[in-house]
Amino acid sequence: MNFPAEEDFHRLLDALTLCVLLHDAETKAIVWANRAACEALGFTLEEMLPLKAKDMTRPVPKYRREIGVGAMDRAITEGPQVYEWCYRSRTGADMLSEAIATYVPLQERAVVMVQFRDISVEDTLKQTLRRYESRLREFMQDLGEGVAVLTPAGEVEFVSESGRRVLGLEEGAPMGDVLDYCSEPDRDRLLAQLATAPRIQPSPPQRYRITRRDGTPGWLRITCRRIEIEDDLNGRLLHFRDITDEVAVEEARRNEARLLEYAGRYNAMGEMATAIAHELSQPLAAVRNFIEGAILRLGQPGSVDDALWGLRSADRQAEHAAVIIKSVRDYIVKREPSETHADVREVIADVAYFIELRARDAGVAVTIEQAPEALPVYCERVLIGQVVLNLAFNAIEALTECPNAAARRGELRLVTSLRGKYALVQVIDNGPGVPAEAHGRLFDGFSSSKAGGNGIGLSLCKNIVTRHGGEIWAKPARQGGLQCSFTLPIVAVPAG
Template identity: 90%
Template sequence: MNFPAEADFHRLLDALTLCVLLHDAETKAIVWANRAACEALGFTLDELLPLKAKDMTRPVPKYRREIGVGAMDRSITEGPQVYEWCYRSRSGADMLSEAIATYVPLAGRPVVMVQFRDISAEDTLKQTLRRYESRLREFMQDLGEGVAVLTPAGVVEFVSESGRRVLGLEEGAPMGDLLDYCSAADRDRLLAQLAAAPRIQPSAPQRYRITRRDGTPGWLRITCRRIEIEDDLNGRLLHFRDVTDEVALEEARRNEARLLEYAGRYNAMGEMATAIAHELSQPLAAVRNFIEGAIRRLAQPGSLDDAVWGLRSADRQAEHAALIIRSVRDYIARREPSETHADLREVLADAAYFIELRAREAGVTVTIDQASEPLPVYVERVLIGQVLLNLAFNAIDALGQGTQAAPTPPRKSELRLVTQLRGKHALVQVIDNGPGVSADAYGRLFDGFSSSKAGGNGIGLSLCKNIVTRHGGEIWAKPAPHGGLECSFTLPFALAPAA
């Protein structure tokens, strides 16, 4: 087999687009260069042969001749060496290169072949990417949200610095299995969320109670989506935020709302005490009269039937009194909130008994105009009843104030309670013909410490707003059509569950 001559090797190397320099293995002088190297450096072969490192290298310490010579020497004893070198062309342009020094024992003389290629564009891109990465890390460092990437097998492949902080991880500590942070009750739910992760947009956020690596409890809100970027990135992208303070605040607000509701309920019952006492005085007095009459009849011969009739009448009056007491006790009995499907008309009917008691004492005429069709809502009946009581009692008190302040004979005090269906909401209106409020008070009537009562503090109306908004409704006030005040609230229409 005939081997190519040296001239043929030169032709082969000249055909390469990769730059090639041949250095004498001993002196390191240039003995030949291919066409690509000559064109890149801007020298002819004859001009290139006498040049030294200082004539064709960027003059900085990291590119000193001794460093390049050292790489060539190592290629003789240790095999090919890869290093970075910055060549300088005849025109003075720098060309950052990746160089590979390879020892070749040619028949004529041993040489070190240095292959190099321009990596300036790649280096610029790397520097740009490093800057972007540094900026991204800096930005993510201050985020309150963590980012993590899970492989299809559920292994944590990446977690951001902000995520490590959220999870209570020390620097350099492994994150471990994500499920280990969740309570046992939440693990199946998290697995289900990861399994159902959508491709285009993040999943709906879910909350999880966790224990951080430092042992402190907390809450996370997690969203995730599937990512498939060729073979480089595949799995689930998680965004998680520490919502411990948010959950604590919500719980504090719920507790505060419960306390306000209970306090408001008992306050309303206290306001009704006088009216209820009056209502009870009638059957109790009747009981006493019937019993005394029965005793007298028993003392007379032949009056047994009359005595029995008197005792039975006393029993009926006692039952009536017991019913009044039981109604009050059932209404104010403290119990945990329980939402249920109800007809808002029935809620008003339950509260109407107490409203009419209070109105009767104040000399106010009550008219109830119920909707002709059911008003199904999903509510805590006692709390919505409390709203009705607060609005009605406030109106009755306002009517009493207007009567006292009127310089002329007052008109008849009237209170109208209306229910109706408005669009997809059930509407309640409490309308009085009292003195009303000032024009600038309507917008803030349901804020704390705003009241239409003389000496009132507005807590009752603020409580009404709290309860209605918690049920997804709205509450407002405006002037009544014929004078006075009209307070209204809506609740979302809710179809009752199928039987």
């Protein structure tokens, strides 16, 4: 079998795009270089043969000749060696390279073949990626949001540093099962969210009450989606954000709203006090008269039946007074919010008694025009009734303060109707109205249509209506005066 001559090996190596240098195995002098190496370093073969390491290497300590010679010696005794080397071309351009030194015992002499390729672009890319990674880690360090990857079996494959902090995990501690963080009632819900995770976009966010690894309670908002990136990444990608402070603020706002609503009820009670006192005075006076008459009758012979009639009449009047007191107490008593299905027309009927009492003493005529169809809504009846009371009492007070109130009878209309998918309530008066520029801010805090008023009652009305999903506004009435309106969303009446 005829082996190719050394010249033929040189031709083969010249055809390579990979740079090749042949060093004498004993002296380490260059004995040959292929065309790619000559072009990369900018020397002809004849110019390269006498060169030493200092003539073609970046002059820094880690590229000293002794280090390169050591790699070649190890290639002779231990096999091929891979190392980094920075060659310098004739023009002074540096070429960071991955070098592979291989011992080759040729027929004429033993050599160490050094193959090298330019990795400057790869190194620059690696450095850029490392910078991006370090920056990303730094930027995410203080986030209140974490990222985790779950395998198809539900095991935690990765969790970000910010996620470890959100979950109260110490450095190096395993995350464990994600279900362990949830409260018992939430586990099935989290499992369902993971099982139905979409592929293209994150799932709708859900809230979960959790207990962190350090034992502190908290709240998370979690979204997830399926990821399938060949064999590299497969499972569920979770994004979770700490919303403990957000939930606390929401709860504080709810408590504040409840306190305002309770305060508004007592405020309404104060405004009704005069009318209620007048209304109670009649049955109480009648009770006294009937009882005094019964006492006098009992002193006369044969008058028991008359006395019994007087006592029964007194009892009826006392019962009437009790009904009045109970209706007021039921309205203002502090209670937890109780939302229920109700017909808006019935809510108007609940408060009509108080409005008519107040209007009668003020000499104002009240007309109630109810919608012919039911107006089912989901609400706290007492609070929606309070909105109607506040609007009606404001209108009555405006009518009594009108400069020509004595010359023209004040009129107040309460109208309910269906407007699309909403129940509409209108409180309309024929009073002096308010300036046009005040309509838009009438229901903001500290804006009032009453002289000396601070607008808290109207602001409370807006708070209640908007919390029920409705809107409230004011505009001039057609016949003069003010028209205040609010809407509530219509809901389906539950079966049965």
